[in-house]
Amino acid sequence: MPRQLVECVPNFSEGRDIAKIDAIARSVAAVPEVALLDRESDADHNRSVLTFVGPPDAVAEAALRAVETAAALIDLTRHQGGHPRIGATDVVPFIPIEGVTLADCVSLAERVGHQIWNRLRIPVYFYEAAAKRPERVNLENIRRGQFEALLAEMPALLERRPDVGEAACHPTAGAVVVGARKFLIAYNINLGTADVAIAKRIAKTIRFSSGGFPCVKAMGVPLASRNLAQVSMNLTDFEQTPMHVVFEAVRQEAERYGVEVVGSEIVGLVPKKALEMAAGHFLRIENFKPELVLENRMAEAAGA
Amino acid sequence: MPRQLVECVPNFSEGRDIAKIDAIARSVAAVPEVALLDRESDADHNRSVLTFVGPPDAVAEAALRAVETAAALIDLTRHQGGHPRIGATDVVPFIPIEGVTLADCVSLAERVGHQIWNRLRIPVYFYEAAAKRPERVNLENIRRGQFEALLAEMPALLERRPDVGEAACHPTAGAVVVGARKFLIAYNINLGTADVAIAKRIAKTIRFSSGGFPCVKAMGVPLASRNLAQVSMNLTDFEQTPMHVVFEAVRQEAERYGVEVVGSEIVGLVPKKALEMAAGHFLRIENFKPELVLENRMAEAAGA
Numbered sequence: 001m002p003r004q005l006v007e008c009v010p011n012f013s014e015g016r017d018i019a020k021i022d023a024i025a026r027s028v029a030a031v032p033e034v035a036l037l038d039r040e041s042d043a044d045h046n047r048s049v050l051t052f053v054g055p056p057d058a059v060a061e062a063a064l065r066a067v068e069t070a071a072a073l074i075d076l077t078r079h080q081g082g083h084p085r086i087g088a089t090d091v092v093p094f095i096p097i098e099g100v101t102l103a104d105c106v107s108l109a110e111r112v113g114h115q116i117w118n119r120l121r122i123p124v125y126f127y128e129a130a131a132k133r134p135e136r137v138n139l140e141n142i143r144r145g146q147f148e149a150l151l152a153e154m155p156a157l158l159e160r161r162p163d164v165g166e167a168a169c170h171p172t173a174g175a176v177v178v179g180a181r182k183f184l185i186a187y188n189i190n191l192g193t194a195d196v197a198i199a200k201r202i203a204k205t206i207r208f209s210s211g212g213f214p215c216v217k218a219m220g221v222p223l224a225s226r227n228l229a230q231v232s233m234n235l236t237d238f239e240q241t242p243m244h245v246v247f248e249a250v251r252q253e254a255e256r257y258g259v260e261v262v263g264s265e266i267v268g269l270v271p272k273k274a275l276e277m278a279a280g281h282f283l284r285i286e287n288f289k290p291e292l293v294l295e296n297r298m299a300e301a302a303g304a
Numbered sequence: 305m306p307r308q309l310v311e312c313v314p315n316f317s318e319g320r321d322i323a324k325i326d327a328i329a330r331s332v333a334a335v336p337e338v339a340l341l342d343r344e345s346d347a348d349h350n351r352s353v354l355t356f357v358g359p360p361d362a363v364a365e366a367a368l369r370a371v372e373t374a375a376a377l378i379d380l381t382r383h384q385g386g387h388p389r390i391g392a393t394d395v396v397p398f399i400p401i402e403g404v405t406l407a408d409c410v411s412l413a414e415r416v417g418h419q420i421w422n423r424l425r426i427p428v429y430f431y432e433a434a435a436k437r438p439e440r441v442n443l444e445n446i447r448r449g450q451f452e453a454l455l456a457e458m459p460a461l462l463e464r465r466p467d468v469g470e471a472a473c474h475p476t477a478g479a480v481v482v483g484a485r486k487f488l489i490a491y492n493i494n495l496g497t498a499d500v501a502i503a504k505r506i507a508k509t510i511r512f513s514s515g516g517f518p519c520v521k522a523m524g525v526p527l528a529s530r531n532l533a534q535v536s537m538n539l540t541d542f543e544q545t546p547m548h549v550v551f552e553a554v555r556q557e558a559e560r561y562g563v564e565v566v567g568s569e570i571v572g573l574v575p576k577k578a579l580e581m582a583a584g585h586f587l588r589i590e591n592f593k594p595e596l597v598l599e600n601r602m603a604e605a606a607g608a
Contacts, residue, residue, distance in 0.1 A: 005602075035605035037598075053602055097598070183598075190590075247587050263590040269598040272576060279579035282586035283551050286494075286567040294341075294401070294487075294573040298309075298357055301339035 003299075004099040006059045006108065007183070010092045012048045012070050013085045015041040020073045021048045027069040028052050031062040037269070046081025047090070051269070053097060056104065060112050063092055067116055071173035076147050084140075086147045087174035091139060093128065094180045097271075105180035106130045113164045113178040120173070123154070123165035127179035132163050139177060147174045185235040185274060186267035187243060189250045192260040196222045199229035202253045206231075206246065213249070215241040228262065238271070244278040307603075308403040310363045310412065311487070314396045316352045316374050317389045319345040324377045325352045331373040332356050335366040342573070350385025351394070355573070357401060360408065364416050367396055371420055375477035380451050388444075390451045391478035395443060397432065398484045401575075409484035410434045417468050417482040424477070427458070427469035431483035436467050443481060451478045489539040489578060490571035491547060493554045496564040500526045503533035506557045510535075510550065517553070519545040532566065542575070548582040 014020050021041055029036045034054035041048040052062060067089040074088035092112065094105040106129050113124040131137040145153065147169070153160045154167050154175070161167050162175060169175055191199055199220030204210045207218040215237035223230045231250055235241060251261045273290065280288030290296045318324050325345055333340045338358035345352040356366060371393040378392035396416065398409040410433050417428040435441040449457065451473070457464045458471050458479070465471050466479060473479055495503055503524030508514045511522040519541035527534045535554055539545060555565045577594065584592035594600045 007598075035602060037601050037605055053605075243583075243587060261588060263588045265591045266589055266596050269601060270596055272580070272597050272599045275583035275597065276576070276579050278587055279547075279582040283547060283582055284565060284567045285570055287569045292570050292574055293576050293579065294311075295576045297341050297573060298339060301341055301357075 004055050005053055005097040006056045006100055006105060007051065007053045007095040007097050008059050008063050008092065009049060009051050009095065010063060010066055011085075011090045012050070012066075012074065013046065013076060013079050013081065013088055013090055014070070014074050015046040015048050015081065016043050023073060024048070024066050024069045025050060027065040028062045031058050031065065033058040034062045042083075044081070045083035046079060047083045047085070056100060056108055059094070060108050060115075063094075063112050064115050064119070067092065067122070067176060068120055071120055071122060071170065075172045076174045077172060079147075084143050084146050085174075086143050086150050087122070087170075087176045088172065089176050090143075091127070091177045092179070094178075095183050096180075097183070102129050102180055102182060109178045109180045113176075116176055116178070117165035120170070121165070122170040122173050123162035123168070123175045125175060125177045126163045127177050128181040130179040135159075136163075139179075142177050150175060182237045182239075183271055185238050185243065185270055187233050187235055187246070187264065187270075188267065189231045189233070189247065189264045190223060190226070190262050191229045191231065191254055192262040193229055193257075194222070194227045195259075196220050196229045198254070198257045198259055199231050201257075202250055203231050203233075205253055206233075206249050213241045213246065216246060238274045238277075242277050242281070243270075243274050244281045247278075308359050309357055309401040310360045310404055310409060311355065311357045311399040311401050312363050312367050312396065313353060313355050313399065314367060314370055315389075315394045316354070316370075316378065317350065317380060317383050317385065317392055317394055318374070318378050319350040319352050319385065320347050327377060328352070328370050328373045329354060331369040332366045335362050335369065337362040338366045346387075348385070349387035350383065351387045351389065360404060360412055363398070364412050364419075367398075367416050368419050368423070371396065371426070371480060372424055375424055375426060375474065379476045380478045381476060383451075388447050388450050389478075390447050390454050390473075391426070391480045392476065393426075393480050394447075395431070395481045396483070398482075399487050400484075401487070406433050406484055406486060413482045413484045417480075420480055420482070421469035424474070425469070426474040426477050427466035427472070427479045429479060429481045430467045431481050432485040434483040439463075440467075443483075446481050454479060486541045486543075487575055489542050489547065489574055491537050491539055491550070491568065491574075492571065493535045493537070493551065493568045494527060494530070494566050495533045495535065495558055496566045497533055497561075498526070498531045499563075500524050500533045502558070502561045502563055503535050505561075506554055507535050507537075509557055510537075510553050517545045517550065520550060542578045542581075546581050546585070547574075547578050548585045551582075 036052045038051040070088040094108050109130040125142045203218035203220045206212040217234040340356045342355040374392040413434040429446045507522035507524045510516040521538040
């Protein structure tokens with residue numbers, strides 16, 4: 001059977017107490033076959049993000065243990081930070097990496113959601129591809145008013161009922177949002193101008209919400225340290241809207257304003273397939289397919 | 305310990321009798337941990353190429369078994385074909401893929417070369433990075449006059465003495481050239497013109513032998529089936545002279561003749577690093593490094 005790999009990128013409402021974040025990370029790393037790839041904490045946001053991958057069952061188990069550890073260590077009634085949140089573990093997305101579909105990750109999210117309620121008595125909302133109601137596809141709708149508002153509204157308002165569990169926040173751990181989505185590439189393109197208005201206009205042209213590419217979220221921001229403007233993007237499905245298509249579009253739009261692209265940056269990680277697609281495009285490789293790549297052929301031979 | 309992988313791409317003087325080629329391929333595939341990635345036979349050349357990878361010791365063992373099988377099945381005194389050759393197994397290059405150096409592959413070539421003589425009594429020449437004399441770096445010098453000339457010249461001429469073994473061809477298996485080299489990318493760029501003279505001029509500009517890029521061999525050829533001219537290249541060290549540098553140079557040179565690049569093709573396989581380098585260049589990723597790639601990070605975590 002070919003290798004099956006799922007990524008999980010849970011967010012926790014603790015970004016200052018290293019001992020607590022260590023404990024959560026350890027509960028993930030302790031699960032056999034799970035590889036913890038990255039951990040990042042932000043003291044201002046008072047929030048941490050773990051990135052781990054592994055076979056579906058192992059990743060589900062690691063996610064559950066992380067939620068359990070976070071519930072034991074984090075008291076949301078005492079939490080303050082710059083980032084909106086409703087739970088000790090705030091959001092748990094599952095992402096298909098290899099040999100699994102987005103639908104498989106929806107099933108995984110549902111299973112973990114029910115386990116979180118059954119074992120820990122923390123109510124669960126499903127979001128993105130796992131959403132049970134259209135208005136819950138978007139995380140921000142679920143998180144509106146944050147933990148403090150949810151404490152009162154969950155029992156009172158039908159629209160705030162969780163998807164799993166009783167309609168009351170866990171007293172210290174709040175609620176958890178669990179879901180499934182495709183791999184997200186955080187990609188920023190720097191413009192040879194300090195004029196943020198140009199970056200904002202380009203962002204508006206290319207993003208889906210104002211009529212641009214599907215699977216592109218974008219905004220124009222200043223890059224103060226370098227006196228440049230930046231088009232800051234999330235590519236939510238790079239197979240639908242590839243990196244190179246977005247890059248070329250930003251370059252062309254910038255040209256209309258007499259501005260050059262001076263560089264770009266990837267925040268976090270990028271799947272190799274996105275780079276292979278870009279290389280194939282720019283090198284105009286007519287016969288490009290993943291099987292041309294030595295390492296892909298080796299992985300195939302190893303799996304066969 | 306990080307994973308160690310060597311590739312071996314031996315050439316055999318049989319491209320018509322499938323049963324014999326199958327037998328050689330089986331002797332490779334039978335070695336544990338060796339993955340046979342590719343096999344190609346050319347009836348006109350009467351020659352076959354196998355591509356396999358694995359840990360150094362396993363690849364060495366597979367190469368030796370393949371040479372043994374080829375010596376048992378191929379009679380060079382009855383061989384005719386369009387490609388120059390001096391042996392039943394004609395040439396055996398070892399290529400560093402992961403966790404090994406070119407120097408490691410030279411040692412491997414030397415070991416296998418001595419085993420070929422000791423076990424099979426076939427004399428061995430070393431070439432490319434494993435060459436013991438400067439004039440033997442280039443394979444064509446060793447192969448001059450082919451098997452038929454070598455039969456007479458090896459015992460008679462000092463300059464044709466093998467590097468390992470006695471100065472006489474094996475009566476039916478001839479001699480073998482063993483060596484080590486970097487990964488070679490066969491890369492062709494198609495021009496929007498039928499004028500082969502332009503492809504030839506561009507090839508001359510970019511290839512090392514006439515003052516161009518190090519690590520680029522190039523020639524201009526007609527692509528008759530599409531009525532196009534092609535710059536056909538071997539990139540012998542893509543880390544020294546990257547694919548995207550060559551592509552841009554060919555594009556710029558073609559522009560001088562008012563000709564467009566209409567496409568390109570990879571013959572055989574390309575290492576992912578070459579594509580990552582190209583994507584990083586064309587997308588102008590300022591912070592590019594292999595650790596940004598999800599799959600590289602996963603492999604790193606698995607090896608740690």
